[in-house]
Amino acid sequence: MLTFLSLPFAWGPTGLMKSTWAASDPLGTTLPALLKYLPVYSTPDSCPNNACTCGACGRTQMNGTFFGLHTVYAAGRNGCRAKPPLTGHLSIEDVEAIFDEECGDMSRYSPWMDYHAALWVPAGTLDGYVASFESDGVPLLKLSWPCFFDSAWPTCFSVIWHIPKSMVVIELASNATARVSTFRRGLTPRHIFPTNELPRTRLVIPLHDSRAVPSVEKVVRWWREVMLVEPFKIVRRDDLKMVSFAFATDASAGHNATVQYIERTPAAAYSRAAGHSTTWFADYLNGVAEKYMTSPTSFWPIWGDNHLALARNSGKEEDSIDALIERLQKRGDAMYHPFVGIESGFPGFGHTGIYVQDPSGWQVEYHATWRRPPNSTDVDTGDFGQYCDYHCG
Numbered sequence: 140m141l142t143f144l145s146l147p148f149a150w151g152p153t154g155l156m157k158s159t160w161a162a163s164d165p166l167g168t169t170l171p172a173l174l175k176y177l178p179v180y181s182t183p184d185s186c187p188n189n190a191c192t193c194g195a196c197g198r199t200q201m202n203g204t205f206f207g208l209h210t211v212y213a214a215g216r217n218g219c220r221a222k223p224p225l226t227g228h229l230s231i232e233d234v235e236a237i238f239d240e241e242c243g244d245m246s247r248y249s250p251w252m253d254y255h256a257a258l259w260v261p262a263g264t265l266d267g268y269v270a271s272f273e274s275d276g277v278p279l280l281k282l283s284w285p286c287f288f289d290s291a292w293p294t295c296f297s298v299i300w301h302i303p304k305s306m307v308v309i310e311l312a313s314n315a316t317a318r319v320s321t322f323r324r325g326l327t328p329r330h331i332f333p334t335n336e337l338p339r340t341r342l343v344i345p346l347h348d349s350r351a352v353p354s355v356e357k358v359v360r361w362w363r364e365v366m367l368v369e370p371f372k373i374v375r376r377d378d379l380k381m382v383s384f385a386f387a388t389d390a391s392a393g394h395n396a397t398v399q400y401i402e403r404t405p406a407a408a409y410s411r412a413a414g415h416s417t418t419w420f421a422d423y424l425n426g427v428a429e430k431y432m433t434s435p436t437s438f439w440p441i442w443g444d445n446h447l448a449l450a451r452n453s454g455k456e457e458d459s460i461d462a463l464i465e466r467l468q469k470r471g472d473a474m475y476h477p478f479v480g481i482e483s484g485f486p487g488f489g490h491t492g493i494y495v496q497d498p499s500g501w502q503v504e505y506h507a508t509w510r511r512p513p514n515s516t517d518v519d520t521g522d523f524g525q526y527c528d529y530h531c532g
Contacts, residue, residue, distance in 0.1 A: 153386050153449070153450060153451045153452065153453060154205075154386060154396070154449070154450055155206070155345065155348065155386065155394075155396035155397070155398065155447060155448070155449055156205060156206060156207065156448040156449065156450055156506075157206060157207035157208065157209055157447065157448040157504075158207070158208055158209070158256035158345075158348050158447055159207075159209040159210070159211065159444060159445065159446050159447070159448070159504070160209070160210050160211075160305065160306050160307050160444065160445055161210075161211065161212070161213075161231055161306070161441050161442065161444035161445055162197060162210035162211065162212055162231070162235075162305050162306070162307070163212060163221070163230075163231040163232045163235060163304070163305075164195075164212070164304065165189070165195050165196060165197025165210040165211060165212055166189055166190070166195050166197060168197075168302060168303065168304045168305050169197045169210035169302050169305050169307050170189065170196075170197030170199070170210065172302045172307075173197070173199045173208055173210075173302075173307075174199065176268070176271060176272065176277075176300070177199075177201070177208070177258075177309070177343070178201065178202040178342075178343050179199035179200060179201050179202065179208060180199060180200055180202065181198065181199055181200075182196075182198040182199060182200050182207065182209075184488060184521065185198050185523070186523050191213075191523045191526050192523070192524065192526065192527055193213070193214050193215055193216055193526040193527035194211065194212040194213045194214040194215075194221075194523070194526040195211070195212040196209075196210075196211055196212075196523065197209070197210035197211065197212075198210070198211065201258075201342075201343060201344070201345070202342065202343070203342040204342060204344055204345070204394060206344070206345045206394065206396065207448075208256065208309075210305065210307060211444050212231075213441065213444055213523075213525075213526040213529070214441075214526065215441075215526070215527060215528075215529050215531050216527050216528070216531075219531040220438075220440070220441045220529050220531050221441055225431065225438065225440060225441070225531050226427065226440065226441055226442070227423060227426065227427040229423070231441065232304075234306060234420075235304050235305055235306055236304075237251070237415055237420075238251060238301065238305065238306050238308075239301075239303055239304060241415075242301040242308070243278075244278045245278035245279055245280040245299065245300075245301065246278075246280070247280070248280060248282070248299075250351055250401075250403055250407060250408045250409070250416070250417045251308075251351070251417060251420075252280070252299055252301070252308050252310075253349055253350065253351035253401040253403075253417060254306065254308060254349065254350060254351055254417075254501075255299070255308035255309060255310050255349050256308075256309055256310070256345065256347075256348055256349070257297075257309075257310040257311075257312055257329070257330055257345070257346040257347045257348075257349060258309065258310070258311055258312070258343050258344065258345055258346060259312050259313065259338045259340065259343065259344050259345075259346050260311050260312070260313045260343050261313070261340055261341050261342070261343070262313060262314060262315040263315055264313065264343075265296060265298065265311060265312075265313040265315065265316050266316055266317055266318060268298060268311055269281070269298055269316075269318070272298070272300065277300065278301075279298050279299065279300055280298070280299040280323075281296070281297070281298055281299075281321055281322040281323060282296070282297045282299070282322060282323050282324075282325050282329070283295070283296050283297075283319065283322040283323065283324050283325065284296075284297065284324075284325040284326070284327065284328055284329050285326070285327075285328055286314060286328060286332070286337060287328060287332070287335070288328055288331070288374060293314055293337070294314070294319075295312055295313065295314050295328070295329070295330075295337075296312065296313055296314070296315070296316045296319075296322050297310050297311065297312045297329055298310070298311045298312075306445065310329070310346075310349075311343075312329065312330065312346060314337055326376075327374075327376050327379060327381075328374075330346050330347055330397075330399070331371065331372050331374070331381075331383040331397065331399065332395075333371055333383075333385035333395050333397055334395060338394070338395075340394075344394040344396075345394050345396040346394075346396060346397070347383070347396055347397045347398060347399050348396070348397075348398050348399070348447040349398075349399050349400070349401065350398075350399075350400050350401070350497075350499035350501055351400075351401055351402075351403070351408065351417035351418075351420070351421065351499065352400040352401065352402050352417075352421060352498055352499040353402065353408075353417075353418045353421050353422070353498070354402060354498065355373065355380040355381070355382045355400060355402040357498045358382055358400045358497070358498050358499070359373070359382055361497055361498050362384055362497075364466060364470065365463065365466055365467060365470070365472075365495065366449075366463075366503070366505075367457055367458070367466075368384050368386070369384075370382045370383065370384055371383045371384055371385035371397065378403055378404040378406070378407040379401060379402070379403055379404075379407070380401070380402040380403075381399060381400070381401050381402075382399065382400050383397050383398070383399045384397060384398045384399070385397045386449070386451075398447060398449075400499060403417070405418065420500065421498070421499055421500040422500070423500070424442050424445075424499075424500025424501065425496065425498070425500045427440050427442055428440060428442070428443075428474045428496045428500070429474065432473060432474040432475070432476065432496065433473050434473055435464075435473075435475065435476060435477055435513070435515075435516065436515050436516075436517065436530065437473075437476075437530060438529060438530045438531050439476040439494070439529050439530070441529075442500070442501075442502075443476065443494050443496075443502045445500075445501045445502065446494060446501060446502040446503060446504045447501075447503060447504065448492075448503075448504040448505075448506070449503055449504065449505055449506070450506040450507070451505065451506070451507045452506070452507055452508065453507075454508065458507050458508070459507055459508045459509060459510060460477065460491070460492075460493050460505070460507050460508065460509035460512075461508075461509060461510050461511055463493065463495070463505065463507070464477070464493070467495065472496075474495070474496035475493055475494060475495045475496065476493070476494045476517070477492070477493040477494075477509075477512065477516055477517070478490070478491065478492055478493070478516065478517050478518065478519040478525075479491050479509070479512050479516045479517070479518055479519070480492070480518070480519045480520070480521065481521075482506075482508075482509070483509060483512055485518050485519075485520065486520065487519075487520030487521040487522060488520075488521035489518070489519030489520045489521030489522075489525075490506060490519060490521070491506065491509050491512070491519075492504055492505060492506040492519075493505050493509075
């Protein structure tokens with residue numbers, strides 16, 4: 140987990156920091172929904188009124204934590220970054236429509252729901268969230284599941300919510316409800332608790348970022364070779380494989396959020412949306428990145444805004460951005476885009492970090508020491524001016 144240092148806006152020790160999605164209309168869809176139904180607030184360092192020169196922000200922070208739920212429209216000049224051909228043949232709106240079709244009325248589980256952020260809500264509060272959604276007629280999928288893989292007890296409960304016209308899927312989980320009969324029973328745990336204990340918290344806290352992936356083995360190899368992180372646990376059940384990565388964390392932050400990837404058999408990964416599976420989506424995102432992310436200063440596709448954020452400020456050389464780039468270059472992997480910010484001595488409140496494509500097609504925003512950034516590196520001043528400049532001109 141992370142804790143802020145004395146330097147304003149600086150990243151702290153290792154930990155998961157946020158979930159971010161590209162969104163075609165964050166001000167009209169995702170931001171109002173997040174603010175209405177979750178204990179979050181708009182981040183104070185967004186554009187004025189969340190309207191940016193070349194896009195819009197829907198960035199929120201969870202109350203009492205350092206974890207963000209961000210939705211952004213970083214369109215580029217004249218919207219160049221947000222539409223074909225630089226998004227591939229599909230626009231953000233096209234992909235959002237696939238999520239809408241696939242999630243539908245939430246009457247059954249879709250493999251596209253494997254793309255989600257999971258939050259733990261304190262005991263006794265889940266039913267209140269359900270009541271709030273249901274009073275507004277918001278479709279929900281309610282599942283119960285064994286909290287641990289080695290036991291059918293205790294039981295955990297999840298409420299899965301999709302924000303229409305977006306890629307945002309949020310899962311709220313707890314171990315208590317007065318409405319057990321309204322939850323559909325599942326046999327596979329939906330989260331691997333790294334401490335093998337249920338959270339004890341009076342706040343809503345992050346549990347994990349989740350991704351669908353064509354191959355768990357490729358994900359394990361990528362995290363091992365690129366991030367130097369071994370899997371916390373790999374689980375194989377029927378038509379599903381799941382791998383979870385946990386991180387050395389700072390207990391003062393109050394959460395142990397993890398990253399998990401889910402591989403399903405081809406039949407199980409197939410979508411109700413005609414011709415689309417989660418495997419197809421991963422191949423699509425990776426194909427766009429392979430075409431355009433050809434160097435550290437090349438065009439950065441808008442799909443890179445689908446990312447999680449990880450801080451790893453151990454001070455160790457192997458955890459530095461310098462070493463990470465060396466490992467990527469050794470693999471012949473050019474699908475990364477770095478920025479320098481206040482940690483590298485630049486003015487403003489933007490941060491030094493690097494965005495790296497993982498095998499799911501989504502990206503990891505990585506923050507650590509960068510000792511020798513090239514002079515050609517893009518600068519993040521924090522004023523969202525870079526929304527206008529992603530080299531797509």
